[in-house]
Amino acid sequence: MKRFIYYVTVAAAFAACCAGCTKRTVAKPDWFTNAAYFEEKNGMYAEMPVFPKNIVMVGDDYIDRGLWNEFYGDTTIKNRGITYDASAHVLYRIDGIAARKPAKIFVSAGINDVLHGTPQEETVENVRQIFRRIAKASPQTKRYYLNVVCWPSLDEAQAQAAAALNEALRKVAADNRFEYIDVNAALKEGLADGTFSWDGGKLLNGAGYQAYAKAIEQQVGKPALLNPDDRDYPLEVSDYYRHRVSLFRALPETKRAVVMLGNSLNNNALWTELFPFGYVVNRGISGDVIDGVCQRVDELVADNPDKVFVMTGCNDLVNDPEVSAMTVYDRYENLIRTIREQLPETELYVQSILPMSPKSKYYAGFNTKVAEINKLLAGGTGRYGYYFIDVAKPLSNAEGDLLDECTTDGIHLSAYGYFLWAGELVKGNRMMQSIKPDSDHYFEFN
Numbered sequence: 001m002k003r004f005i006y007y008v009t010v011a012a013a014f015a016a017c018c019a020g021c022t023k024r025t026v027a028k029p030d031w032f033t034n035a036a037y038f039e040e041k042n043g044m045y046a047e048m049p050v051f052p053k054n055i056v057m058v059g060d061d062y063i064d065r066g067l068w069n070e071f072y073g074d075t076t077i078k079n080r081g082i083t084y085d086a087s088a089h090v091l092y093r094i095d096g097i098a099a100r101k102p103a104k105i106f107v108s109a110g111i112n113d114v115l116h117g118t119p120q121e122e123t124v125e126n127v128r129q130i131f132r133r134i135a136k137a138s139p140q141t142k143r144y145y146l147n148v149v150c151w152p153s154l155d156e157a158q159a160q161a162a163a164a165l166n167e168a169l170r171k172v173a174a175d176n177r178f179e180y181i182d183v184n185a186a187l188k189e190g191l192a193d194g195t196f197s198w199d200g201g202k203l204l205n206g207a208g209y210q211a212y213a214k215a216i217e218q219q220v221g222k223p224a225l226l227n228p229d230d231r232d233y234p235l236e237v238s239d240y241y242r243h244r245v246s247l248f249r250a251l252p253e254t255k256r257a258v259v260m261l262g263n264s265l266n267n268n269a270l271w272t273e274l275f276p277f278g279y280v281v282n283r284g285i286s287g288d289v290i291d292g293v294c295q296r297v298d299e300l301v302a303d304n305p306d307k308v309f310v311m312t313g314c315n316d317l318v319n320d321p322e323v324s325a326m327t328v329y330d331r332y333e334n335l336i337r338t339i340r341e342q343l344p345e346t347e348l349y350v351q352s353i354l355p356m357s358p359k360s361k362y363y364a365g366f367n368t369k370v371a372e373i374n375k376l377l378a379g380g381t382g383r384y385g386y387y388f389i390d391v392a393k394p395l396s397n398a399e400g401d402l403l404d405e406c407t408t409d410g411i412h413l414s415a416y417g418y419f420l421w422a423g424e425l426v427k428g429n430r431m432m433q434s435i436k437p438d439s440d441h442y443f444e445f446n
Contacts, residue, residue, distance in 0.1 A: 026092050026129075033084035033112065036409040040268060041082045042093060043408065047415040048273050050100040054078050055220060058097060059108030060085040062149065062204060062212065065243070070251050070281065071213045072222040075272050078102075086112040087126035094130050098137035105134055105141055106216065107178075110148040110169070114161045124168050131178045143178040144219055145169060150184055152191050153200025179219065186215035203243035206230060206250025226250040237285070237292040244285040245296055254303045257281045258431060261300075262311040263288040265354065265413060274422045275431055289315045290331040297338050304346070308339060309425065311351040311391070314411070317369055318362050325372040332377065336384050348386040349430065350377055355392055357402040360410025367400050389430070394420050 032038050041064070050056055055077045057063045063081030071077075080097060082089065087109040097105065107130055113123040127145065134143055147169065150162045166184060173180035187208060190196035196208030204212065206228035213224035228250045236242055244267075258280045260266045266284025274280075283300070285292065293312050300308065312335070316328045332350075339348055352374040355367040370392070378388045395406045395417055402410065406417030413421070425431055 026095065028092055029086070029088040031116070032089075033116075036412070037084065038082055038089065040408040040412050040414065044268075044270060044415045044418060045080050045093070046096060047419075048078075048270055050078055050097060050102050052101050052103060054100075054102040055104045055106070056080055056097055056102045057106050057108075058094065059090060059106075059146065060110075060112055061202070063106075063108045063146075065203070065247075066209060066212070067247055067251065067282070068213075069272060070254075071209065071224055071226055072217070072220055073225050073252065074222055075276070077220070078273070079270075081108070084112055085109065086116055086118060087123045087130070088113075088118075091126045091130050091133075094133055095137065098134040098141065101138040102141055104144065104219070106144045106146055106219070107131070108146040110165055111151070111162065114148065114154070114158050114165065120161065120165050120168060123165055124172060127169055128172055128176050131176045135177060142219075144216070145173060145178050145180050146183050146216070147180060148184060149187050149191070149201065151201030152197075153202065181216055181219065183212055183215045186211050198242060199239050203239055205243060205246040207246075209247060210250060225252045227252070233295050235291055235295055237289060238287050240287060241285050241292060245299070248283060248296075248299055254279070254281050254305070256306045257303060259283050259300060259303075259305045259308045261293060261308055263293075263315055265311060265314070268412060269418055269421075274418065275426070278431060280431075287315055288312065289319065290328070290335050294331075294335040294338050297335075297342050300346075301342055305343065307347040307349065307430075308343065309349045309351060309389075310335070310339070311353070313353045313370075313373060317366055321362075321365065325369040325376075328369070329373050329376045332373065333380065333384075336380065336386060340384055340386070348384075349389055349425075350381075350386050351389045352377065352392040354413075355396055355400055355402050357404060357407050357410040359404075359407075363410065371400060387430075389424060391421055391424050394424060 053076055057068050058080045061083045064083040068079050069075045069077045090109045110123055131143055134141055147166045148162045150159055170180050187196055190211055191201045197204055210226035210228055213226055217224045230246050258278055260271050261283045264286035267286045271280045271282050290312050313328055313332055353370045355370050356363045381388050395403055397403055406414055408414050
């Protein structure tokens with residue numbers, strides 16, 4: 001607990017210091033594909049420190065969805081990607097990253113400019129300004145631009161615009177002192193024949209990210225560790241589910257890790273950074289349901305995790321407003337039995353389903369069912385041998401609603417919400433591990 005408090009204190013002081021020295025002079029973009037998601041991710045990034053030893057991945061969809069520290073087995077690699085970001089969005093938030101003077105910054109921006117119809121000249125100028133601002137704030141930081149990947153799903157005009165943008169940025173790279181990396185060339189063939197993606201390029205699978213990671217491993221300074229091994233599941237929750245499981249299966253084994261298992265509330269969290277003193281891996285999938293989590297428990301068996309923290313059930317209620325609390329609990333009970341059967345030596349922590357706030361469109365009737373399910377989960381600890389953690393309590397008001405300061409949209413969490421959640425998890429010996437992980441998995445304050 002003391003180490004966690006120390007870390008949060010250092011992180012808060014560092015963030016406050018940087019906030020004071022990086023006053024924004026770039027206007028906030030006037031358009032967003034998903035404003036709530038941007039606020040959620042950007043708000044969390046703003047509260048988490050970056051140190052001079054770090055490599056920072058900044059940019060859009062492919063960056064956000066990549067598990068970069070696991071791709072290279074190095075927790076000093078930080079993900080600062082936000083899906084749907086265009087060059088203006090990256091420009092808006094680059095000062096706060098550059099001011100922290102990381103060792104390297106990789107920038108990916110441009111595909112969403114193409115999709116939005118942003119003029120090429122404007123995108124080129126935005127990218128030029130991104131790298132000029134990095135150089136001014138931190139001259140010693142090595143700077144790389146990852147070019148636009150031309151998805152096969154682009155129409156003819158968009159494909160031409162993407163190709164023209166890449167050529168224009170290739171020409172300005174030398175004058176603006178950043179290295180231009182042609183990741184598009186590394187992915188082009190595999191995207192065209194469907195090897196690297198199932199949806200025309202928007203979502204890369206494990207093989208696609210293996211090719212991407214290998215294309216930049218020289219600049220990262222570490223070999224990519226991915227080994228794709230896909231298979232289909234009977235229940236396919238979504239294309240994103242398939243994409244995310246494909247990444248999990250491509251990753252190296254994570255022996256004795258603490259696993260955070262569940263839906264978007266896990267998926268969107270920076271668990272490795274919230275708990276830098278251990279080996280914590282994120283196995284959340286946005287949109288996942290209880291049965292979706294249950295059928296991928298077998299993915300954890302070879303990893304033999306030290307502990308599993310599970311939170312799921314929200315999407316079962318959202319997807320079917322008429323479903324009863326007892327039906328959802330029955331599904332959860334089956335998930336718990338599955339984990340206990342397949343991972344008998346792993347400590348299992350079941351966390352309460354979080355309520356919603358009234359600003360969510362799914363709010364009506366949701367919290368009543370959640371309270372009922374949570375009571376049933378709290379009562380099953382002796383029967384199945386798990387620990388129950390009431391995470392909902394510190395994040396809720398007297399009426400049982402999710403606190404406004406804990407959420408960005410009534411469902412998903414703000415940075416403050418994640419800090420409160422992390423504070424509950426660290427109590428006692430919940431996040432302590434039975435054996436010390438490799439030193440590469442530890443965060444160092446330098």
